[in-house]
Amino acid sequence: MIRRLLPALVLLTACGTPSTASTTDPKALLETWRDAMLRQASVRVDVESREEEPAPARTTWTGVLHTATTGFLGTTLDSDITVRSESRFGPHGYHVVKFDRGTETYVEHDRVRLPAGKKYVKFDFGQQVMWMWTLESEISIGTRDVHPSSLFGDLDGDTLRLVEASDGRYVLTSGQAVESNPSTASGVTLTVWVDDENRVTRAEQVSHDSFGRPHWKTTALSEWGTAPPVARPSPDQVAALTEATWSER
Secondary structure: OOOEOOOOOEEOOOOOOOOOOOOOOHHHHHHHHHHHHHOOOEEEEEEEEEEOOOOOEEEEEEEEEEEOOOOEEOOEEEEEEEEEEEEOOEEEEEEEEEEOOOOEEEEEEOOEEOOOOOOEEEOOOOOOOHHHHHHHHHHHHHHHHHOHHHOOOOOEOOOOEEEEEEOOEEEEEEOOOOOOOHHHOOOEEEEEEEOOOOOEEEEEEEEEOOOOOEEEEEEEEEOOOOOOOOOOOOHHHEEOHHHOEEOOO
16 A cells, blocks of 8 residues: 655654654654754745646745644644646636634635725634635645645655755655645655755655656745744725625636
């Protein structure tokens, strides 16, 4: 059975931090990097995913995450993420600001129509508004790859290999990944750069689907532990859910 290295939150226990990993053990390396990142209170993210076949497509994610450093490490507390995509279906994008584990959410979306002068709609999770729940699902799925714990999610643990390591730069490969990401069906190469504290600063992934078509994903991570606080939208820019309407394409 194929075993995927799934993104995971880490529960802080009395066992403490794993010891420094040997550079010849790829699984230990991933655990060391993941643990170092999840113990940071904040990070700035800049992610790009693109492909040229069967049709050109590109998506970017930019913003800031503030995460838990006790209990379940890495749980997103506050976040400010902008997503933009271009494909044969046209441009698409949204900006989402979340506080307190998403219980307070503000969204700017290209299919949500707002009153003049308003920029965001504030979600009201007590309302049975179908389009809000559809949009919440889209956002949850569309932003999950932003979290640093997702960096290694496309690597197959059974075929994982470390093929190069030098001066904070590591090249890892794995074979066919799980069916949930068909763009990795023909294998993955992941190049990772880490700082002196084992925090990933850049990752470049190249994978191929079952037809041999390449897919690229680049992640830049900066301001570890020093990213600015997430700012609430100005109240005069926020519309209530009842003031917003959903626009079909």
